[in-house]
Amino acid sequence: MNRLSDNGRGMLLMIGTMAAFTFSDACVKAIGTALPLSQVLVLRGIVASLFIAWMAARLGAFHHRPVPRDAALMLLRGLAECGSAYFFLTALRNMPLANATALLQMLPLTVTLGSAVFFGEPVGWRRWLAIAGGFCGMLLIVRPGTEGFNAYTIDALLAVAAVTLRDLATRRLSPALPSMQVTLSSSVLVMLFAAGWSLGEDWQPLDVRLAALMLGTSLLIVIGYTLSVMVMRVGDVGFVAPFRYTGLLWALLLGLVLWGELPQPMTLLGAAVIVAMGSFTLWRERQLRRTEVQDQVAAAGAKTRRT
Incomplete structure:
Protein backbone atom coordinates (compact mmCIF):
# COMPACT_ATOMS: atom_id res chain seq x y z
CA MET A 1 0.00 0.00 0.00
CA ASN A 2 1.36 3.41 -0.95
CA ARG A 3 2.12 5.82 1.84
CA LEU A 4 -0.17 8.83 2.05
CA SER A 5 1.56 11.88 0.59
CA ASP A 6 2.22 15.02 2.63
CA ASN A 7 -0.55 16.79 0.73
CA GLY A 8 -2.90 13.89 1.44
CA ARG A 9 -2.15 14.05 5.16
CA GLY A 10 -2.53 17.82 5.09
CA MET A 11 -5.90 17.48 3.39
CA LEU A 12 -7.16 15.02 6.03
CA LEU A 13 -5.85 17.18 8.86
CA MET A 14 -7.58 20.26 7.44
CA ILE A 15 -10.85 18.35 7.07
CA GLY A 16 -10.47 17.16 10.67
CA THR A 17 -9.69 20.70 11.84
CA MET A 18 -12.84 22.13 10.28
CA ALA A 19 -14.92 19.21 11.57
CA ALA A 20 -13.69 19.80 15.12
CA PHE A 21 -14.42 23.53 15.05
CA THR A 22 -17.84 23.03 13.41
CA PHE A 23 -18.88 20.31 15.88
CA SER A 24 -17.73 22.62 18.69
CA ASP A 25 -19.95 25.37 17.29
CA ALA A 26 -22.82 22.88 17.13
CA CYS A 27 -22.37 22.15 20.85
CA VAL A 28 -22.60 25.87 21.63
CA LYS A 29 -25.73 26.15 19.50
CA ALA A 30 -27.23 23.14 21.31
CA ILE A 31 -26.56 24.82 24.67
CA GLY A 32 -28.55 27.78 23.38
CA THR A 33 -29.70 30.25 26.02
CA ALA A 34 -29.64 27.68 28.83
CA LEU A 35 -26.27 29.16 29.83
CA PRO A 36 -25.10 32.77 29.46
CA LEU A 37 -22.69 33.09 26.56
CA SER A 38 -20.11 34.61 28.90
CA GLN A 39 -20.22 31.49 31.09
CA VAL A 40 -19.74 29.27 28.04
CA LEU A 41 -16.72 31.31 26.90
CA VAL A 42 -15.12 31.31 30.37
CA LEU A 43 -15.47 27.57 30.91
CA ARG A 44 -14.35 26.73 27.39
CA GLY A 45 -11.56 29.30 27.59
CA ILE A 46 -10.11 27.77 30.74
CA VAL A 47 -9.80 24.35 29.13
CA ALA A 48 -8.49 25.73 25.83
CA SER A 49 -5.98 28.14 27.42
CA LEU A 50 -4.53 25.48 29.72
CA PHE A 51 -4.08 23.10 26.81
CA ILE A 52 -2.57 25.75 24.52
CA ALA A 53 -0.18 26.82 27.31
CA TRP A 54 0.93 23.21 27.73
CA MET A 55 1.42 22.82 23.98
CA ALA A 56 3.30 26.14 23.78
CA ALA A 57 5.63 25.02 26.57
CA ARG A 58 6.25 21.68 24.83
CA LEU A 59 7.14 23.54 21.60
CA GLY A 60 9.39 26.02 23.39
CA ALA A 61 7.20 28.97 22.42
CA PHE A 62 7.90 30.84 25.67
CA HIS A 63 11.60 31.17 24.88
CA HIS A 64 10.84 34.01 22.46
CA ARG A 65 10.08 37.42 23.93
CA PRO A 66 7.95 39.57 21.60
CA VAL A 67 9.19 43.03 20.68
CA PRO A 68 6.83 45.97 21.50
CA ARG A 69 5.43 46.06 17.96
CA ASP A 70 4.54 42.38 18.06
CA ALA A 71 3.07 42.76 21.55
CA ALA A 72 0.79 45.55 20.29
CA LEU A 73 -0.28 43.45 17.31
CA MET A 74 -0.97 40.48 19.59
CA LEU A 75 -3.18 42.72 21.73
CA LEU A 76 -5.05 43.94 18.64
CA ARG A 77 -5.43 40.36 17.44
CA GLY A 78 -6.75 39.28 20.83
CA LEU A 79 -9.30 42.10 20.94
CA ALA A 80 -10.46 41.15 17.44
CA GLU A 81 -10.78 37.56 18.64
CA CYS A 82 -12.97 38.76 21.51
CA GLY A 83 -15.21 40.55 19.05
CA SER A 84 -15.41 37.59 16.70
CA ALA A 85 -16.27 35.18 19.53
CA TYR A 86 -19.04 37.44 20.82
CA PHE A 87 -20.60 38.31 17.46
CA PHE A 88 -20.31 34.87 15.86
CA LEU A 89 -21.63 32.86 18.80
CA THR A 90 -24.45 35.35 19.34
CA ALA A 91 -25.41 34.93 15.69
CA LEU A 92 -24.91 31.17 15.85
CA ARG A 93 -27.40 30.77 18.69
CA ASN A 94 -30.08 32.62 16.73
CA MET A 95 -29.66 31.62 13.08
CA PRO A 96 -29.12 28.38 11.12
CA LEU A 97 -25.67 26.85 11.61
CA ALA A 98 -25.04 26.62 7.85
CA ASN A 99 -25.91 30.29 7.27
CA ALA A 100 -23.53 31.54 9.94
CA THR A 101 -20.77 29.19 8.77
CA ALA A 102 -21.28 30.14 5.12
CA THR A 112 -7.36 39.90 0.38
CA LEU A 113 -9.47 43.07 0.24
CA GLY A 114 -8.12 44.29 3.57
CA SER A 115 -4.54 43.61 2.52
CA ALA A 116 -5.05 45.73 -0.59
CA VAL A 117 -6.77 48.60 1.24
CA PHE A 118 -4.63 48.81 4.38
CA PHE A 119 -1.28 47.37 3.31
CA GLY A 120 -1.24 48.38 -0.34
CA GLU A 121 -0.68 44.81 -1.49
CA PRO A 122 -1.22 44.47 -5.26
CA VAL A 123 -4.45 42.77 -6.29
CA GLY A 124 -5.03 42.01 -9.97
CA TRP A 125 -8.30 42.29 -11.80
CA ARG A 126 -9.03 38.58 -11.47
CA ARG A 127 -9.00 38.70 -7.69
CA TRP A 128 -10.99 41.95 -7.67
CA LEU A 129 -13.65 40.15 -9.71
CA ALA A 130 -13.52 37.21 -7.28
CA ILE A 131 -14.00 39.59 -4.33
CA ALA A 132 -16.96 41.24 -6.05
CA GLY A 133 -18.44 37.83 -6.84
CA GLY A 134 -17.99 36.73 -3.23
CA PHE A 135 -19.84 39.78 -1.95
CA CYS A 136 -22.68 39.00 -4.38
CA GLY A 137 -22.79 35.52 -2.85
CA MET A 138 -22.94 37.08 0.62
CA LEU A 139 -25.94 39.19 -0.46
CA LEU A 140 -27.69 36.03 -1.68
CA ILE A 141 -27.30 34.57 1.82
CA VAL A 142 -28.30 37.58 3.94
CA ARG A 143 -30.86 39.03 1.45
CA PRO A 144 -31.24 42.56 2.89
CA GLY A 145 -34.83 43.72 3.13
CA THR A 146 -36.27 40.23 3.60
CA GLU A 147 -37.69 38.69 6.76
CA GLY A 148 -34.54 36.66 7.35
CA PHE A 149 -32.35 39.77 7.56
CA ASN A 150 -32.19 40.85 11.21
CA ALA A 151 -29.84 41.90 13.99
CA TYR A 152 -28.32 38.42 14.17
CA THR A 153 -27.41 38.58 10.48
CA ILE A 154 -25.57 41.80 11.24
CA ASP A 155 -23.82 40.04 14.15
CA ALA A 156 -22.57 37.38 11.72
CA LEU A 157 -21.25 40.05 9.35
CA LEU A 158 -19.55 41.84 12.26
CA ALA A 159 -17.94 38.52 13.16
CA VAL A 160 -16.53 38.31 9.62
CA ALA A 161 -15.14 41.84 10.01
CA ALA A 162 -13.58 40.97 13.38
CA VAL A 163 -11.95 37.77 12.09
CA THR A 164 -10.65 39.70 9.08
CA LEU A 165 -9.02 42.22 11.44
CA ARG A 166 -7.56 39.34 13.43
CA ASP A 167 -6.05 37.74 10.33
CA LEU A 168 -4.70 41.06 9.03
CA ALA A 169 -3.00 41.68 12.38
CA THR A 170 -1.58 38.15 12.22
CA ARG A 171 -0.04 38.88 8.81
CA ARG A 172 1.95 41.78 10.27
CA LEU A 173 3.50 39.77 13.09
CA SER A 174 7.18 38.91 12.87
CA PRO A 175 7.77 35.48 11.29
CA ALA A 176 10.01 34.54 14.22
CA LEU A 177 7.16 34.89 16.74
CA PRO A 178 5.93 31.38 17.70
CA SER A 179 2.37 30.76 16.51
CA MET A 180 1.42 29.02 19.76
CA GLN A 181 2.39 32.11 21.75
CA VAL A 182 0.09 34.18 19.54
CA THR A 183 -2.74 31.66 19.87
CA LEU A 184 -2.36 31.53 23.66
CA SER A 185 -2.47 35.31 24.02
CA SER A 186 -5.74 35.47 22.08
CA SER A 187 -7.28 32.58 24.00
CA VAL A 188 -6.43 34.17 27.35
CA LEU A 189 -7.77 37.57 26.27
CA VAL A 190 -11.09 36.03 25.19
CA MET A 191 -11.32 34.21 28.52
CA LEU A 192 -10.58 37.40 30.50
CA PHE A 193 -13.05 39.38 28.38
CA ALA A 194 -15.75 36.79 29.06
CA ALA A 195 -14.87 36.65 32.77
CA GLY A 196 -15.31 40.41 33.10
CA TRP A 197 -18.55 40.27 31.11
CA SER A 198 -19.87 37.42 33.27
CA LEU A 199 -19.63 39.52 36.45
CA GLY A 200 -22.89 41.18 35.43
CA GLU A 201 -24.67 37.89 34.71
CA ASP A 202 -25.94 35.02 36.83
CA TRP A 203 -24.09 31.78 36.23
CA GLN A 204 -26.34 28.76 35.81
CA PRO A 205 -25.82 25.26 37.24
CA LEU A 206 -24.88 22.50 34.82
CA ASP A 207 -27.09 19.46 34.51
CA VAL A 208 -25.82 16.28 32.83
CA ARG A 209 -26.79 17.44 29.33
CA LEU A 210 -25.24 20.90 29.66
CA ALA A 211 -22.10 19.49 31.28
CA ALA A 212 -21.72 17.03 28.38
CA LEU A 213 -22.16 19.83 25.81
CA MET A 214 -19.68 22.07 27.63
CA LEU A 215 -17.17 19.22 27.80
CA GLY A 216 -17.79 18.52 24.13
CA THR A 217 -17.23 22.09 22.90
CA SER A 218 -14.12 22.42 25.10
CA LEU A 219 -12.51 19.17 23.95
CA LEU A 220 -13.40 19.83 20.31
CA ILE A 221 -11.78 23.28 20.48
CA VAL A 222 -8.64 21.63 21.86
CA ILE A 223 -8.70 19.05 19.05
CA GLY A 224 -9.23 21.82 16.49
CA TYR A 225 -6.27 23.80 17.79
CA THR A 226 -4.08 20.68 17.80
CA LEU A 227 -4.96 19.72 14.24
CA SER A 228 -4.58 23.33 13.03
CA VAL A 229 -0.99 23.33 14.31
CA MET A 230 -0.30 19.98 12.67
CA VAL A 231 -1.80 21.03 9.32
CA MET A 232 0.60 23.97 9.05
CA ARG A 233 3.52 21.53 9.24
CA VAL A 234 2.35 19.10 6.55
CA GLY A 235 1.85 19.55 2.83
CA ASP A 236 1.63 22.52 0.52
CA VAL A 237 -0.44 25.29 2.10
CA GLY A 238 -1.79 26.28 -1.31
CA PHE A 239 -3.13 22.76 -1.82
CA VAL A 240 -4.41 22.23 1.72
CA ALA A 241 -6.04 25.63 2.40
CA PRO A 242 -9.13 25.19 0.14
CA PHE A 243 -10.21 22.20 2.22
CA ARG A 244 -11.17 24.68 4.95
CA TYR A 245 -14.45 24.93 3.06
CA THR A 246 -15.36 21.44 4.23
CA GLY A 247 -16.48 23.20 7.41
CA LEU A 248 -19.51 24.36 5.46
CA LEU A 249 -20.36 20.77 4.49
CA TRP A 250 -20.17 19.73 8.13
CA ALA A 251 -22.40 22.67 9.09
CA LEU A 252 -24.98 21.72 6.44
CA LEU A 253 -25.01 18.12 7.65
CA LEU A 254 -25.23 18.96 11.36
CA GLY A 255 -27.88 21.62 10.81
CA LEU A 256 -30.04 19.18 8.87
CA VAL A 257 -29.59 16.20 11.23
CA LEU A 258 -29.80 18.01 14.58
CA TRP A 259 -32.19 20.89 13.92
CA GLY A 260 -33.88 20.02 10.64
CA GLU A 261 -32.41 23.15 9.07
CA LEU A 262 -32.66 22.94 5.28
CA PRO A 263 -31.10 26.08 3.76
CA GLN A 264 -33.11 27.91 1.13
CA PRO A 265 -31.93 27.53 -2.48
CA MET A 266 -30.70 31.15 -2.55
CA THR A 267 -28.61 30.47 0.55
CA LEU A 268 -27.05 27.39 -1.05
CA LEU A 269 -26.38 29.34 -4.24
CA GLY A 270 -24.75 32.17 -2.29
CA ALA A 271 -22.59 29.71 -0.34
CA ALA A 272 -21.53 28.02 -3.60
CA VAL A 273 -20.56 31.38 -5.10
CA ILE A 274 -18.52 32.32 -2.00
CA VAL A 275 -16.72 28.95 -1.98
CA ALA A 276 -15.95 29.20 -5.70
CA MET A 277 -14.64 32.76 -5.46
CA GLY A 278 -12.65 32.03 -2.31
CA SER A 279 -11.12 28.90 -3.83
CA PHE A 280 -10.10 30.85 -6.90
CA THR A 281 -8.53 33.56 -4.73
CA LEU A 282 -6.51 30.98 -2.79
CA TRP A 283 -5.43 29.31 -6.05
CA ARG A 284 -4.48 32.64 -7.61
CA GLU A 285 -2.42 33.68 -4.58
CA ARG A 286 -0.65 30.32 -4.73
CA GLN A 287 0.19 30.87 -8.42
CA LEU A 288 1.50 34.38 -7.74
CA ARG A 289 3.70 33.17 -4.89
CA ARG A 290 5.10 30.42 -7.10
CA THR A 291 5.86 32.93 -9.87
CA GLU A 292 7.51 35.26 -7.36
CA VAL A 293 9.74 32.47 -6.07
CA GLN A 294 10.69 31.47 -9.61
CA ASP A 295 11.58 35.08 -10.43
CA GLN A 296 13.73 35.32 -7.31
CA VAL A 297 15.55 32.09 -8.18
CA ALA A 298 16.09 33.30 -11.75
CA ALA A 299 17.41 36.66 -10.53
CA ALA A 300 19.77 34.96 -8.07
CA GLY A 301 21.03 32.67 -10.83
CA ALA A 302 21.66 35.61 -13.16
CA LYS A 303 23.54 37.45 -10.43
CA THR A 304 25.68 34.38 -9.77
CA ARG A 305 26.59 34.07 -13.45
CA ARG A 306 27.66 37.71 -13.58
CA THR A 307 30.07 37.34 -10.64
Missing part, protein backbone atom coordinates in the same frame (compact mmCIF):
# COMPACT_ATOMS: atom_id res chain seq x y z
CA LEU A 103 -20.72 33.82 5.87
CA LEU A 104 -17.40 32.98 7.55
CA GLN A 105 -16.24 31.48 4.25
CA MET A 106 -15.88 35.08 3.04
CA LEU A 107 -12.57 35.32 4.93
CA PRO A 108 -10.10 34.63 2.08
CA LEU A 109 -11.86 37.37 0.12
CA THR A 110 -12.13 39.92 2.92
CA VAL A 111 -8.51 39.36 3.97
Whole structure:
Protein backbone atom coordinates (compact mmCIF):
# COMPACT_ATOMS: atom_id res chain seq x y z
CA MET A 1 0.00 0.00 0.00
CA ASN A 2 1.36 3.41 -0.95
CA ARG A 3 2.12 5.82 1.84
CA LEU A 4 -0.17 8.83 2.05
CA SER A 5 1.56 11.88 0.59
CA ASP A 6 2.22 15.02 2.63
CA ASN A 7 -0.55 16.79 0.73
CA GLY A 8 -2.90 13.89 1.44
CA ARG A 9 -2.15 14.05 5.16
CA GLY A 10 -2.53 17.82 5.09
CA MET A 11 -5.90 17.48 3.39
CA LEU A 12 -7.16 15.02 6.03
CA LEU A 13 -5.85 17.18 8.86
CA MET A 14 -7.58 20.26 7.44
CA ILE A 15 -10.85 18.35 7.07
CA GLY A 16 -10.47 17.16 10.67
CA THR A 17 -9.69 20.70 11.84
CA MET A 18 -12.84 22.13 10.28
CA ALA A 19 -14.92 19.21 11.57
CA ALA A 20 -13.69 19.80 15.12
CA PHE A 21 -14.42 23.53 15.05
CA THR A 22 -17.84 23.03 13.41
CA PHE A 23 -18.88 20.31 15.88
CA SER A 24 -17.73 22.62 18.69
CA ASP A 25 -19.95 25.37 17.29
CA ALA A 26 -22.82 22.88 17.13
CA CYS A 27 -22.37 22.15 20.85
CA VAL A 28 -22.60 25.87 21.63
CA LYS A 29 -25.73 26.15 19.50
CA ALA A 30 -27.23 23.14 21.31
CA ILE A 31 -26.56 24.82 24.67
CA GLY A 32 -28.55 27.78 23.38
CA THR A 33 -29.70 30.25 26.02
CA ALA A 34 -29.64 27.68 28.83
CA LEU A 35 -26.27 29.16 29.83
CA PRO A 36 -25.10 32.77 29.46
CA LEU A 37 -22.69 33.09 26.56
CA SER A 38 -20.11 34.61 28.90
CA GLN A 39 -20.22 31.49 31.09
CA VAL A 40 -19.74 29.27 28.04
CA LEU A 41 -16.72 31.31 26.90
CA VAL A 42 -15.12 31.31 30.37
CA LEU A 43 -15.47 27.57 30.91
CA ARG A 44 -14.35 26.73 27.39
CA GLY A 45 -11.56 29.30 27.59
CA ILE A 46 -10.11 27.77 30.74
CA VAL A 47 -9.80 24.35 29.13
CA ALA A 48 -8.49 25.73 25.83
CA SER A 49 -5.98 28.14 27.42
CA LEU A 50 -4.53 25.48 29.72
CA PHE A 51 -4.08 23.10 26.81
CA ILE A 52 -2.57 25.75 24.52
CA ALA A 53 -0.18 26.82 27.31
CA TRP A 54 0.93 23.21 27.73
CA MET A 55 1.42 22.82 23.98
CA ALA A 56 3.30 26.14 23.78
CA ALA A 57 5.63 25.02 26.57
CA ARG A 58 6.25 21.68 24.83
CA LEU A 59 7.14 23.54 21.60
CA GLY A 60 9.39 26.02 23.39
CA ALA A 61 7.20 28.97 22.42
CA PHE A 62 7.90 30.84 25.67
CA HIS A 63 11.60 31.17 24.88
CA HIS A 64 10.84 34.01 22.46
CA ARG A 65 10.08 37.42 23.93
CA PRO A 66 7.95 39.57 21.60
CA VAL A 67 9.19 43.03 20.68
CA PRO A 68 6.83 45.97 21.50
CA ARG A 69 5.43 46.06 17.96
CA ASP A 70 4.54 42.38 18.06
CA ALA A 71 3.07 42.76 21.55
CA ALA A 72 0.79 45.55 20.29
CA LEU A 73 -0.28 43.45 17.31
CA MET A 74 -0.97 40.48 19.59
CA LEU A 75 -3.18 42.72 21.73
CA LEU A 76 -5.05 43.94 18.64
CA ARG A 77 -5.43 40.36 17.44
CA GLY A 78 -6.75 39.28 20.83
CA LEU A 79 -9.30 42.10 20.94
CA ALA A 80 -10.46 41.15 17.44
CA GLU A 81 -10.78 37.56 18.64
CA CYS A 82 -12.97 38.76 21.51
CA GLY A 83 -15.21 40.55 19.05
CA SER A 84 -15.41 37.59 16.70
CA ALA A 85 -16.27 35.18 19.53
CA TYR A 86 -19.04 37.44 20.82
CA PHE A 87 -20.60 38.31 17.46
CA PHE A 88 -20.31 34.87 15.86
CA LEU A 89 -21.63 32.86 18.80
CA THR A 90 -24.45 35.35 19.34
CA ALA A 91 -25.41 34.93 15.69
CA LEU A 92 -24.91 31.17 15.85
CA ARG A 93 -27.40 30.77 18.69
CA ASN A 94 -30.08 32.62 16.73
CA MET A 95 -29.66 31.62 13.08
CA PRO A 96 -29.12 28.38 11.12
CA LEU A 97 -25.67 26.85 11.61
CA ALA A 98 -25.04 26.62 7.85
CA ASN A 99 -25.91 30.29 7.27
CA ALA A 100 -23.53 31.54 9.94
CA THR A 101 -20.77 29.19 8.77
CA ALA A 102 -21.28 30.14 5.12
CA LEU A 103 -20.72 33.82 5.87
CA LEU A 104 -17.40 32.98 7.55
CA GLN A 105 -16.24 31.48 4.25
CA MET A 106 -15.88 35.08 3.04
CA LEU A 107 -12.57 35.32 4.93
CA PRO A 108 -10.10 34.63 2.08
CA LEU A 109 -11.86 37.37 0.12
CA THR A 110 -12.13 39.92 2.92
CA VAL A 111 -8.51 39.36 3.97
CA THR A 112 -7.36 39.90 0.38
CA LEU A 113 -9.47 43.07 0.24
CA GLY A 114 -8.12 44.29 3.57
CA SER A 115 -4.54 43.61 2.52
CA ALA A 116 -5.05 45.73 -0.59
CA VAL A 117 -6.77 48.60 1.24
CA PHE A 118 -4.63 48.81 4.38
CA PHE A 119 -1.28 47.37 3.31
CA GLY A 120 -1.24 48.38 -0.34
CA GLU A 121 -0.68 44.81 -1.49
CA PRO A 122 -1.22 44.47 -5.26
CA VAL A 123 -4.45 42.77 -6.29
CA GLY A 124 -5.03 42.01 -9.97
CA TRP A 125 -8.30 42.29 -11.80
CA ARG A 126 -9.03 38.58 -11.47
CA ARG A 127 -9.00 38.70 -7.69
CA TRP A 128 -10.99 41.95 -7.67
CA LEU A 129 -13.65 40.15 -9.71
CA ALA A 130 -13.52 37.21 -7.28
CA ILE A 131 -14.00 39.59 -4.33
CA ALA A 132 -16.96 41.24 -6.05
CA GLY A 133 -18.44 37.83 -6.84
CA GLY A 134 -17.99 36.73 -3.23
CA PHE A 135 -19.84 39.78 -1.95
CA CYS A 136 -22.68 39.00 -4.38
CA GLY A 137 -22.79 35.52 -2.85
CA MET A 138 -22.94 37.08 0.62
CA LEU A 139 -25.94 39.19 -0.46
CA LEU A 140 -27.69 36.03 -1.68
CA ILE A 141 -27.30 34.57 1.82
CA VAL A 142 -28.30 37.58 3.94
CA ARG A 143 -30.86 39.03 1.45
CA PRO A 144 -31.24 42.56 2.89
CA GLY A 145 -34.83 43.72 3.13
CA THR A 146 -36.27 40.23 3.60
CA GLU A 147 -37.69 38.69 6.76
CA GLY A 148 -34.54 36.66 7.35
CA PHE A 149 -32.35 39.77 7.56
CA ASN A 150 -32.19 40.85 11.21
CA ALA A 151 -29.84 41.90 13.99
CA TYR A 152 -28.32 38.42 14.17
CA THR A 153 -27.41 38.58 10.48
CA ILE A 154 -25.57 41.80 11.24
CA ASP A 155 -23.82 40.04 14.15
CA ALA A 156 -22.57 37.38 11.72
CA LEU A 157 -21.25 40.05 9.35
CA LEU A 158 -19.55 41.84 12.26
CA ALA A 159 -17.94 38.52 13.16
CA VAL A 160 -16.53 38.31 9.62
CA ALA A 161 -15.14 41.84 10.01
CA ALA A 162 -13.58 40.97 13.38
CA VAL A 163 -11.95 37.77 12.09
CA THR A 164 -10.65 39.70 9.08
CA LEU A 165 -9.02 42.22 11.44
CA ARG A 166 -7.56 39.34 13.43
CA ASP A 167 -6.05 37.74 10.33
CA LEU A 168 -4.70 41.06 9.03
CA ALA A 169 -3.00 41.68 12.38
CA THR A 170 -1.58 38.15 12.22
CA ARG A 171 -0.04 38.88 8.81
CA ARG A 172 1.95 41.78 10.27
CA LEU A 173 3.50 39.77 13.09
CA SER A 174 7.18 38.91 12.87
CA PRO A 175 7.77 35.48 11.29
CA ALA A 176 10.01 34.54 14.22
CA LEU A 177 7.16 34.89 16.74
CA PRO A 178 5.93 31.38 17.70
CA SER A 179 2.37 30.76 16.51
CA MET A 180 1.42 29.02 19.76
CA GLN A 181 2.39 32.11 21.75
CA VAL A 182 0.09 34.18 19.54
CA THR A 183 -2.74 31.66 19.87
CA LEU A 184 -2.36 31.53 23.66
CA SER A 185 -2.47 35.31 24.02
CA SER A 186 -5.74 35.47 22.08
CA SER A 187 -7.28 32.58 24.00
CA VAL A 188 -6.43 34.17 27.35
CA LEU A 189 -7.77 37.57 26.27
CA VAL A 190 -11.09 36.03 25.19
CA MET A 191 -11.32 34.21 28.52
CA LEU A 192 -10.58 37.40 30.50
CA PHE A 193 -13.05 39.38 28.38
CA ALA A 194 -15.75 36.79 29.06
CA ALA A 195 -14.87 36.65 32.77
CA GLY A 196 -15.31 40.41 33.10
CA TRP A 197 -18.55 40.27 31.11
CA SER A 198 -19.87 37.42 33.27
CA LEU A 199 -19.63 39.52 36.45
CA GLY A 200 -22.89 41.18 35.43
CA GLU A 201 -24.67 37.89 34.71
CA ASP A 202 -25.94 35.02 36.83
CA TRP A 203 -24.09 31.78 36.23
CA GLN A 204 -26.34 28.76 35.81
CA PRO A 205 -25.82 25.26 37.24
CA LEU A 206 -24.88 22.50 34.82
CA ASP A 207 -27.09 19.46 34.51
CA VAL A 208 -25.82 16.28 32.83
CA ARG A 209 -26.79 17.44 29.33
CA LEU A 210 -25.24 20.90 29.66
CA ALA A 211 -22.10 19.49 31.28
CA ALA A 212 -21.72 17.03 28.38
CA LEU A 213 -22.16 19.83 25.81
CA MET A 214 -19.68 22.07 27.63
CA LEU A 215 -17.17 19.22 27.80
CA GLY A 216 -17.79 18.52 24.13
CA THR A 217 -17.23 22.09 22.90
CA SER A 218 -14.12 22.42 25.10
CA LEU A 219 -12.51 19.17 23.95
CA LEU A 220 -13.40 19.83 20.31
CA ILE A 221 -11.78 23.28 20.48
CA VAL A 222 -8.64 21.63 21.86
CA ILE A 223 -8.70 19.05 19.05
CA GLY A 224 -9.23 21.82 16.49
CA TYR A 225 -6.27 23.80 17.79
CA THR A 226 -4.08 20.68 17.80
CA LEU A 227 -4.96 19.72 14.24
CA SER A 228 -4.58 23.33 13.03
CA VAL A 229 -0.99 23.33 14.31
CA MET A 230 -0.30 19.98 12.67
CA VAL A 231 -1.80 21.03 9.32
CA MET A 232 0.60 23.97 9.05
CA ARG A 233 3.52 21.53 9.24
CA VAL A 234 2.35 19.10 6.55
CA GLY A 235 1.85 19.55 2.83
CA ASP A 236 1.63 22.52 0.52
CA VAL A 237 -0.44 25.29 2.10
CA GLY A 238 -1.79 26.28 -1.31
CA PHE A 239 -3.13 22.76 -1.82
CA VAL A 240 -4.41 22.23 1.72
CA ALA A 241 -6.04 25.63 2.40
CA PRO A 242 -9.13 25.19 0.14
CA PHE A 243 -10.21 22.20 2.22
CA ARG A 244 -11.17 24.68 4.95
CA TYR A 245 -14.45 24.93 3.06
CA THR A 246 -15.36 21.44 4.23
CA GLY A 247 -16.48 23.20 7.41
CA LEU A 248 -19.51 24.36 5.46
CA LEU A 249 -20.36 20.77 4.49
CA TRP A 250 -20.17 19.73 8.13
CA ALA A 251 -22.40 22.67 9.09
CA LEU A 252 -24.98 21.72 6.44
CA LEU A 253 -25.01 18.12 7.65
CA LEU A 254 -25.23 18.96 11.36
CA GLY A 255 -27.88 21.62 10.81
CA LEU A 256 -30.04 19.18 8.87
CA VAL A 257 -29.59 16.20 11.23
CA LEU A 258 -29.80 18.01 14.58
CA TRP A 259 -32.19 20.89 13.92
CA GLY A 260 -33.88 20.02 10.64
CA GLU A 261 -32.41 23.15 9.07
CA LEU A 262 -32.66 22.94 5.28
CA PRO A 263 -31.10 26.08 3.76
CA GLN A 264 -33.11 27.91 1.13
CA PRO A 265 -31.93 27.53 -2.48
CA MET A 266 -30.70 31.15 -2.55
CA THR A 267 -28.61 30.47 0.55
CA LEU A 268 -27.05 27.39 -1.05
CA LEU A 269 -26.38 29.34 -4.24
CA GLY A 270 -24.75 32.17 -2.29
CA ALA A 271 -22.59 29.71 -0.34
CA ALA A 272 -21.53 28.02 -3.60
CA VAL A 273 -20.56 31.38 -5.10
CA ILE A 274 -18.52 32.32 -2.00
CA VAL A 275 -16.72 28.95 -1.98
CA ALA A 276 -15.95 29.20 -5.70
CA MET A 277 -14.64 32.76 -5.46
CA GLY A 278 -12.65 32.03 -2.31
CA SER A 279 -11.12 28.90 -3.83
CA PHE A 280 -10.10 30.85 -6.90
CA THR A 281 -8.53 33.56 -4.73
CA LEU A 282 -6.51 30.98 -2.79
CA TRP A 283 -5.43 29.31 -6.05
CA ARG A 284 -4.48 32.64 -7.61
CA GLU A 285 -2.42 33.68 -4.58
CA ARG A 286 -0.65 30.32 -4.73
CA GLN A 287 0.19 30.87 -8.42
CA LEU A 288 1.50 34.38 -7.74
CA ARG A 289 3.70 33.17 -4.89
CA ARG A 290 5.10 30.42 -7.10
CA THR A 291 5.86 32.93 -9.87
CA GLU A 292 7.51 35.26 -7.36
CA VAL A 293 9.74 32.47 -6.07
CA GLN A 294 10.69 31.47 -9.61
CA ASP A 295 11.58 35.08 -10.43
CA GLN A 296 13.73 35.32 -7.31
CA VAL A 297 15.55 32.09 -8.18
CA ALA A 298 16.09 33.30 -11.75
CA ALA A 299 17.41 36.66 -10.53
CA ALA A 300 19.77 34.96 -8.07
CA GLY A 301 21.03 32.67 -10.83
CA ALA A 302 21.66 35.61 -13.16
CA LYS A 303 23.54 37.45 -10.43
CA THR A 304 25.68 34.38 -9.77
CA ARG A 305 26.59 34.07 -13.45
CA ARG A 306 27.66 37.71 -13.58
CA THR A 307 30.07 37.34 -10.64
